[in-house]
Amino acid sequence: MSAAPVLGRHPATLAPASADARGDALEAGGQKRFVVAFLASCLGALAIVLAFNVVIDPYALAGTGIVPTAVEPDRSIKLDLLQNLKRGPQLLIMGSSRSRQAEPAYLQKLTGLRGFNAGVTGGTSADEYVFARFAADLFPHQRRRYIWFTDIGLAGGGVLPQLAQDPRARRYLRGGARFGLGDVKSYLSTDATKASWRVFEKCVLGSCRSHIRFNADGSLTNQSLHYLPEHAKSLQAAVAKELAGVRAHHETLAQARRDLEAPGRFFYFDRALAFMNSRGEVPVIVLNPVYPTVLAALNRYGFPGRRATLEMVAKLHRRFRFVFVDAENIRTWGGNARDWSNATHINRGNMRTLLRYVVAHSDGALR
């Protein structure tokens, strides 16, 4: 067995007794410099990366606000739009970026109800709670219907800083989102650094124009559809990447159940449902569609996340009134495998088909 440390000396001449004292002293000095240089470059590089990411703040976690974020500031824009409405929306569409393709105008044709799309990038239960409360405070005497798009897992307990930083939203939220240790981790990552670099190129070296625009009813303008960040260059490649992710990281049912029971996860979800029910409103909760081959891959592993989610839906049904529409499988609502932006986001054509299905299966909640 060879046990030959390496630094500076050849393994064969390692024995300290063989080196003269002067050589050893010189070597020790060199090694000290090596350690100092190592620590300086390692910690220095990490500090520079962290500082760069905090200054650029691509995910709006630090709230520096020096340059626009890589995340669209659509929460504040949609709060503005909602505030500017002359007549309150009778139907509120809520959810993440996956709900943004829903057009209130199209829904009005189907239901006769005037709608507003409050779906936001990376939307969580806190966003939905805030929009429901804000709309109710703006237009207090109006009964509202809701189409609430959710993913597997239903709820997320977190409040994104983009939401917490808006004073109109902050009053509905507990505590304040602060830049914490978790955010330091995020901002030390290569992903955040790439995002920062993109923002830096676009907004510091370039003119920094966003192509995403919204209509007064919160829907995306037709031109914006070409610039959506989720719009993959190749749908096939995006699906292949998603499939690789599914195959590499599949969870067990116990893990999926444990995730759903994480403390605080359903805090805003429960509050939103309780708030709506207290006003006599019954939301329609839609489980977002999954690309067919990705769904097939998930099913091959038993899809424990889905099972745990459906168990949770059954539990929630005992406490709250809501209609649940499972749209995960596109075959159930007649969707197609072509009209997708990437493996998780459907396009407008599919969304219209889905909305028709949701309205037809809403048990009168959208009347």
Place this chain on the structure above:
Amino acid sequence: MLFNSYSFLFGFLPSVLLGWWGLARWKSVRLAFLTGASWFFYAWWDWRYLPVLILATTIDYIAGLWIARIEDETRRRLLLTVSLTTNIGILAYFKYAGFFLGSLEGVGKAVGLGAQLPSLHVVLPIGISFYTFNSMSYTIDVFRRRIEPTRNALEYTTFVGLFPHLIAGPIVRFTDLAGQLRRLTPKLTAEQASLGAFFLSCGLVKKLLIADRLHPYVAQLYASHAHLGLLTGWAAAVGYSLQLYFDFSGYSDMAVGLAFLLGFRFPQNFNSPFKAENISDFWRRWHMSLSTWFRDYLFIPLGGSQRGPRRTVVNLVVTMFLAGLWHGAAWTFVVWGLVHGTFLGGHAVLRRLGLTPPSVTVNRIVTFMLVCGAFVIFRSPSLPVAGDILSAMAGFRGLDGAARLHALLPVEFGVLIASLLVFVNVAPNTWQVRIRPRVVDGLATGLAAAIAVMTISQPHPFIYFQF
């Protein structure tokens, strides 16, 4: 807690180093502190299994003292048996009970007995195979009178629990650490610090920038086992072999680096295994602490290669069968061990007959292909899956179409495999690198470590943690 996590690198490690070197004047306090820190490190994963570690440590410590004190051979043997039974019993219950019950039930069903055996769902305590082997080597060596047992309980708890090797080795023997534990380094020297930093950085780079990068491609290939052709089959085999090597040798480098930072010196665990010229050479280079353990405590006691060629082959197969089973309670590991036993036995016979190829290059290529083929069995979730991939590698599933190549063997993966193959065949390993103690080398090492650390967003556990 993973070595490749922020909580370890920026929380646990600096705190332990501060405490360990800050308490340098008081040996007992230092050892107690390091034992406590190591147990905390272990309990971070699941505190409920800490008593198992403490139990094994306590029994072997006491057994070691008694075995050394007693002259009567029968009583010494009895004490050794108690120690070995405890360790093997722990392993048997946590690691193998479910497997044996399941297999027994399978056999029962096959012969028409429908009786249902109770099913055991025991969570495998992390690192159990490693620390039980550490501990067993101690009592066996004391029994053989090769070492003097330590009377200092803290020295022993530190030896077994030392966090750099606790979870996934290297399997350190007491002889490796006894002197170091008796005379603890009073001050972190510049040489230890620089070696520690260097090994730790190499490990981080191997794990985070290489092994974790290979992981998604390899996982996709194994998930698509039924659809692989000749090229994708080999990509699965070679890709996984490289992933495993960089993952495990990365872990070992980190363990060695951490040991240096604490003033200890661990044995080498990998010595460029893909440069091996035959299968026997491979096992002298791959997971060296395990292969020498099996050699010293099983193969040689069985008679080694001293009892004729036939007995040598039997001893090799038996040793490798148990080495395979050590890795995990599954038929894939059993078959993997048997395959390696057969390879080793076959090589011993061929060498005796003078039939091994004279060309070093041919020997290296053949050894590499055999090792990669065997790793397919090691990685596969079941034997039929391994069969699918091996038949694809043999060409029975035909060539790959363009669409399949595009989906399963993207260019970046192909380039990565090709470069890594050159690297493992040409470059020196971490223990051979002659890095000069210059500022520029320190800067480069630090920068490499920082880049690796930046990729820790979702840390992947080391592959060998499951064993």
